[in-house]
Amino acid sequence: KLLLMxxxxxxxxxxxxxxxxLFSAAHASRHLKDFRFYFFHNCVYGKVYQDNWLQEGVRTGxxxxxxxxxxxxxxxxxxxxxxxELMDPxxxxxxxxxxxxxxxxxxxxxxxxxxxxxxxxxxxPQAWRHGTAAVTGRIxxxxxxxxxxxxxxxxxxxxxxxxxxxxx
Numbered sequence: 001k002l003l004l005m006x007x008x009x010x011x012x013x014x015x016x017x018x019x020x021x022l023f024s025a026a027h028a029s030r031h032l033k034d035f036r037f038y039f040f041h042n043c044v045y046g047k048v049y050q051d052n053w054l055q056e057g058v059r060t061g062x063x064x065x066x067x068x069x070x071x072x073x074x075x076x077x078x079x080x081x082x083x084x085e086l087m088d089p090x091x092x093x094x095x096x097x098x099x100x101x102x103x104x105x106x107x108x109x110x111x112x113x114x115x116x117x118x119x120x121x122x123x124x125p126q127a128w129r130h131g132t133a134a135v136t137g138r139i140x141x142x143x144x145x146x147x148x149x150x151x152x153x154x155x156x157x158x159x160x161x162x163x164x165x166x167x168x
Contacts (some may be wrong), residue, residue, distance in 0.1 A: 001070050002157075003063075003114065004037040005044060007077025008052045015133040017120065018145060019076055020122075026031040036067065042081035043103030044091055044110060060106060064113045072157040073114035078123045079136035086132045107139045118153040 006019055037060065038048035047057040084091040086103045098104075111117055119140040121128060128137050136142065141156055143149035 001034045001067075001074065002032050002036070003067055003071045003073045004035070005048060005073070005075045006037065006039050007042060007054075007075075008039050008054070009041050011078050011080050012122075015078070015145070018122060022076065022145070022150070027141060032052075034071075038063065038073075040077075042077075042093065043085050044075075044106045045099040046101070046106070047099075047102055054097035067114075069114060069116075071114060073110060073117035074153065074157065075110075075117070075119045076122075077119070078121055079119065079128070079142070080123070081132050083132060086135055104135065104139070107136065109136065111139050116157050117141075118143055118156050120149060120153055 001157070002161050008019075013020070017129060037051045038050060039054060041054060044060060046060055048060050048063060050056040050058060079104075082091070084092060085093055086107075089100050090098055090100050091102055092098045117140050119136060119142045121133065121142050122132065122145040125142075125144055128142055133142070141153075142157075143153040
């Protein structure tokens with residue numbers, strides 16, 4: 001059972017085709033008992049979206065209640081955003097995402113809800129050492145969005161809880 005959440009737009013535009021291939025492969029996979037997907041921009045807040053235009057919003061809390069811990073959570077994004085988006089209440093860049101809680105709190109909630117979680121990042125690992133990617137990498141094991149990184153993330157998701165270690 002896989003729950004996939006993907007960052008779309010902005011700094012992720014150069015990686016749109018790569019993420020689309022990942023999404024298509026996951027959607028076509030016959031190895032998954034259940035596959036659900038949502039989209040977000042920069043960081044997960046109080047809503048995630050069922051479409052990549054961020055029009056069909058679903059409350060993140062509802063998603064967390066609907067899918068139990070038997071699901072594995074895979075997030076895809078560059079974890080690059082203004083520090084205020086991650087650390088400040090009401091810090092979301094866009095009004096439709098504005099939330100009284102900071103993005104970091106939402107990410108921590110996701111990590112607690114789904115202990116088997118990983119983050120795929122299209123940026124090179126040396127770019128994760130600073131800024132918002134470094135903060136995100138302390139919440140979720142982060143892997144490069146490459147075939148080797150995807151393989152390592154999958155091993156981490158299906159392995160023992162807490163066994164996930166990022167490739168850095």
